[in-house]
Amino acid sequence: MDSRARNLLDEALGLDQLTQSKSPLGGKAVLIEDCVETSGSFVLHQLIKRLLTATSNSSNVVLFLAFANPFSHYDRILLGEEGKAGGGRSGLFALFANITKVLNSLPEGNRKCLTIVIDDVSLIEVAAHGSSDHVLDFLHYCHALTSNHHGCSLVMLNHDDFYSSMDRPVFLKQMEYAADVLVKVKPLATGLAADVHGQMTVLNRDQCNRRGSLNNRMSNFQFRIKENSVEYFYPGART
Amino acid sequence: MAATKTRTSSFSRNLPAASSAQSPEIKCGPNGTFLVSSGIPDLDKTLGGGIPLGSLVMVMEDSEAPHHMLLLRNFMSQGLVHKQPLLYASPSKDPRGFLGTLPSPSSPKDDKSRSHDAEQEKGLRIAWQYKKYFGENQSNLDGQRGMILFRFIVLYNKQEFSNEFDLRRPLDRHFYTGQHVDCISTKDLPNIAALQERCTSFLSQFSRNDATVACTGRIAIQSLCAPQCESSNMEWEMLSFIRSLKSTVRSAIAVAIITFPSSLVSATFCKRWQHLADCLVSVKAIPDEDKELAKLLTGYQDIVGFLNIHRVPRINTQVPAVLEATTLSIKLQKRRYLVLECLNQAPVDGSSGSSYGTSGSCSGASSKSGSLDF
Numbered sequence: 001m002d003s004r005a006r007n008l009l010d011e012a013l014g015l016d017q018l019t020q021s022k023s024p025l026g027g028k029a030v031l032i033e034d035c036v037e038t039s040g041s042f043v044l045h046q047l048i049k050r051l052l053t054a055t056s057n058s059s060n061v062v063l064f065l066a067f068a069n070p071f072s073h074y075d076r077i078l079l080g081e082e083g084k085a086g087g088g089r090s091g092l093f094a095l096f097a098n099i100t101k102v103l104n105s106l107p108e109g110n111r112k113c114l115t116i117v118i119d120d121v122s123l124i125e126v127a128a129h130g131s132s133d134h135v136l137d138f139l140h141y142c143h144a145l146t147s148n149h150h151g152c153s154l155v156m157l158n159h160d161d162f163y164s165s166m167d168r169p170v171f172l173k174q175m176e177y178a179a180d181v182l183v184k185v186k187p188l189a190t191g192l193a194a195d196v197h198g199q200m201t202v203l204n205r206d207q208c209n210r211r212g213s214l215n216n217r218m219s220n221f222q223f224r225i226k227e228n229s230v231e232y233f234y235p236g237a238r239t
Numbered sequence: 240m241a242a243t244k245t246r247t248s249s250f251s252r253n254l255p256a257a258s259s260a261q262s263p264e265i266k267c268g269p270n271g272t273f274l275v276s277s278g279i280p281d282l283d284k285t286l287g288g289g290i291p292l293g294s295l296v297m298v299m300e301d302s303e304a305p306h307h308m309l310l311l312r313n314f315m316s317q318g319l320v321h322k323q324p325l326l327y328a329s330p331s332k333d334p335r336g337f338l339g340t341l342p343s344p345s346s347p348k349d350d351k352s353r354s355h356d357a358e359q360e361k362g363l364r365i366a367w368q369y370k371k372y373f374g375e376n377q378s379n380l381d382g383q384r385g386m387i388l389f390r391f392i393v394l395y396n397k398q399e400f401s402n403e404f405d406l407r408r409p410l411d412r413h414f415y416t417g418q419h420v421d422c423i424s425t426k427d428l429p430n431i432a433a434l435q436e437r438c439t440s441f442l443s444q445f446s447r448n449d450a451t452v453a454c455t456g457r458i459a460i461q462s463l464c465a466p467q468c469e470s471s472n473m474e475w476e477m478l479s480f481i482r483s484l485k486s487t488v489r490s491a492i493a494v495a496i497i498t499f500p501s502s503l504v505s506a507t508f509c510k511r512w513q514h515l516a517d518c519l520v521s522v523k524a525i526p527d528e529d530k531e532l533a534k535l536l537t538g539y540q541d542i543v544g545f546l547n548i549h550r551v552p553r554i555n556t557q558v559p560a561v562l563e564a565t566t567l568s569i570k571l572q573k574r575r576y577l578v579l580e581c582l583n584q585a586p587v588d589g590s591s592g593s594s595y596g597t598s599g600s601c602s603g604a605s606s607k608s609g610s611l612d613f
Contacts, residue, residue, distance in 0.1 A: 036510065036514055036519070036549065037549070073554060073555055076555040076556070077557050122511065123482060126475070126511075127482075129476075130475040162506075225558050226558060227556065227558055
């Protein structure tokens with residue numbers, strides 16, 4: 001990558017170890033969960049920025065399925081960073097067909113550079129009128145694209161506070177199970193603060209290491225969101 | 240860094256012709272947004288100047304008190320006084336009759352006594368807030384600083400952007416008997432599609448791509464999903480309607496406000512609705528004769544309820560807004576004027592128990608506990 005300073009989120013996502021890899025997120029599926037009090041969309045913005053400004057790999061492509069806000073909103077936040085972005089809305093099947101079309105239109109060697117970003121999954125549920133089975137199928141298909149064959153990466157944003165009041169939050173659990181990296185964004189337990197906007201937990205399920213045991217890495221830190229960047233720090237360690 | 244790059248974006252913003260200096264009803268907000276007034280100057284101030292164009296405001300009602308009507312009335316009156324087209328939907332059989340109960344702007348004679356105090360107070364407040372920003376080097380505060388100075392300088396003309404409404408004087412008929420005011424009753428609609436269609440056709444007049452648009456549209460939907468409406472059971476349809484309304488409003492020069500009985504919607508759907516809101520507030524009634532609260536708050540007798548701000552509109556930016564106080568008390572001054580105030584904690588006897596953190600001061604992290612938990 002470039003010589004930009006690593007921050008805690010990069011380390012937690014394992015981005016610092018992927019300097020030579022063509023695939024920016026290592027073909028992983030990342031699930032970001034947030035709640036009404038604290039929005040997790042800044043993580044999406046940061047990841048997209050990271051992907052589009054990586055100087056070592058200028059052929060990064062981001063396929064952005066934006067249901068939550070119009071493109072002008074993201075454009076303003078990302079300050080003119082360009083990337084190929086597209087989105088389909090007419091039925092999940094057609095949507096997936098569009099995604100595969102974009103994927104196939106890329107040259108063979110660059111397919112691993114594709115990152116599909118979904119903002120956000122709950123709106124796909126609304127579009128499907130609540131048939132969570134269809135939405136799950138769609139997400140599983142997208143997840144299949146992250147397998148070794150295609151090697152794409154997937155970043156999804158969802159809100160977990162409405163599933164938590166259900167008896168059997170099957171949808172949420174299935175998504176959490178399928179994700180390789182789980183990022184949970186929460187407000188501080190003590191309330192609002194101008195210096196610290198919230199805390200996040202990142203669970204990174206690495207592949208088995210050589211000895212066959214799993215390396216699950218859990219990181220917990222706080223953040224403060226600024227116009228163009230986000231500061232991450234351990235509690236109490238903010239300079 | 241990115242600040243030195245020239246923007247090569249293909250997105251350009253089509254601004255309304257009657258913006259900024261021309262029409263007083265719209266003023267510039269941060270991050271390239273434009274603001275309109277909610278009809279309640281105190282609420283405008285808390286939200287950072289007003290409601291951004293394109294936002295969806297959602298108000299969670301309290302089933303025990305109709306305080307959300309105060310918000311709706313002022314919102315609608317403000318739009319009518321500025322001759323902005325209005326679409327009003329309500330579960331009553333005759334929504335047009337409600338227009339006769341909208342408040343009228345207060346006369347200048349009454350205004351003097353109130354704005355004089357406000358002016359003095361503002362003078363003090365501005366000096367204090369300005370001091371707070373010295374020594375911080377955040378670029379986005381320049382905009383805020385500019386806005387505070389702007390407000391101070393044009394205080395004399397403040398009434399143009401937003402009005403004080405006198406709840407005891409009804410609005411003159413000529414404001415709402417016109418082509419630009421449309422009313423729908425949601426009571427007997429079999430499904431939500433009819434309401435959706437009306438909203439879409441109303442908003443098509445305010446598309447941002449149309450250079451001839453000269454004013455802002457306002458949509459006010461009262462008690463969506465109220466049980467007396469036939470369509471209230473169709474939860475996914477409701478959600479789909481709100482989702483499409485949100486996206487249509489965002490691309491229009493308009494503002495929409497929806498109130499809904501949050502206690503009557505199932506918990507998961509209530510959360511989904513809340514996520515869709517750009518601006519989320521809730522109102523709560525104050526219990527009568529609550530001795531604990533009377534001891535805790537000054538002016539308890541004048542308070543009719545609480546307004547809690549859960550989310551402030553953040554369009555075109557990812558930085559969240561951290562308010563000094565998210566709970567405001569709703570008061571009716573002289574039983575005529577709606578006033579929102581920070582809660583003022585009564586002096587606590589040092590020898591007795593703990594103090595609660597919800598006072599009007601600007602401390603950073605505050606912990607809410609006890610009877611003021613929402």
